[in-house]
Amino acid sequence: MECSCSISAGIDDFAEVISAKWITARKRHSCHECNRLILTGEEYYKEIAEYEGEITTHKTCRDCMSLRQSLCRDFYWSQIREMIEDAIEECEGQIPEKCIAKLTPSAREWVCGLIEKAWEAEKVCRNFKQY
Numbered sequence: 001m002e003c004s005c006s007i008s009a010g011i012d013d014f015a016e017v018i019s020a021k022w023i024t025a026r027k028r029h030s031c032h033e034c035n036r037l038i039l040t041g042e043e044y045y046k047e048i049a050e051y052e053g054e055i056t057t058h059k060t061c062r063d064c065m066s067l068r069q070s071l072c073r074d075f076y077w078s079q080i081r082e083m084i085e086d087a088i089e090e091c092e093g094q095i096p097e098k099c100i101a102k103l104t105p106s107a108r109e110w111v112c113g114l115i116e117k118a119w120e121a122e123k124v125c126r127n128f129k130q131y
Contacts, residue, residue, distance in 0.1 A: 015077075018055070019048040033064035033080045047077075063107040070102040071095070071111070085114055093118035 023046045029038040038044045038061050045060040058077045060068070068080050075083060088095065093115035100108055 015049045015051040015056075017047055017049045019046075021046060029059050031061035031064055032058050032078050033060055033067075036061055036063075049077075063104045063110075066102065066104040066107045067111070070099050070107075081110075084111070088114045088118050089121070091118075 022043050025038050025040050025042050025044060027040055029044060030036070031038055031044065038059065043062060045062075045065045047058045047060070049056050049058065056077075064080055067084055068075055071084055071087075072080060088111070095111070095115060100111060103111060
């Protein structure tokens, strides 16, 4: 299995990224993926895109960016975590260690929790099928 765990969504097919770069926050922001507060002095990834004539700005914390880079081939903004949750459930928690190792500690902890939940669900399904 690839590191992406088959997470693919067509990266907002018609959005054109105008600018994308790491920025150090001069004020507080909210991550558009996990809604965590990005504190002053913390780095985040800022993307400016055009979609159907409208300019949008997307701010992504380091943890969510690590999830996106390590586990997603492409994505929809603001849905990365949901897509990863669904994919981990579908692949029954079978994600290569080399992909998990690339994650930030906080992102790794979140993914490992999802994997454990998927394994537990699979175990319950196997036990149920025995009856």
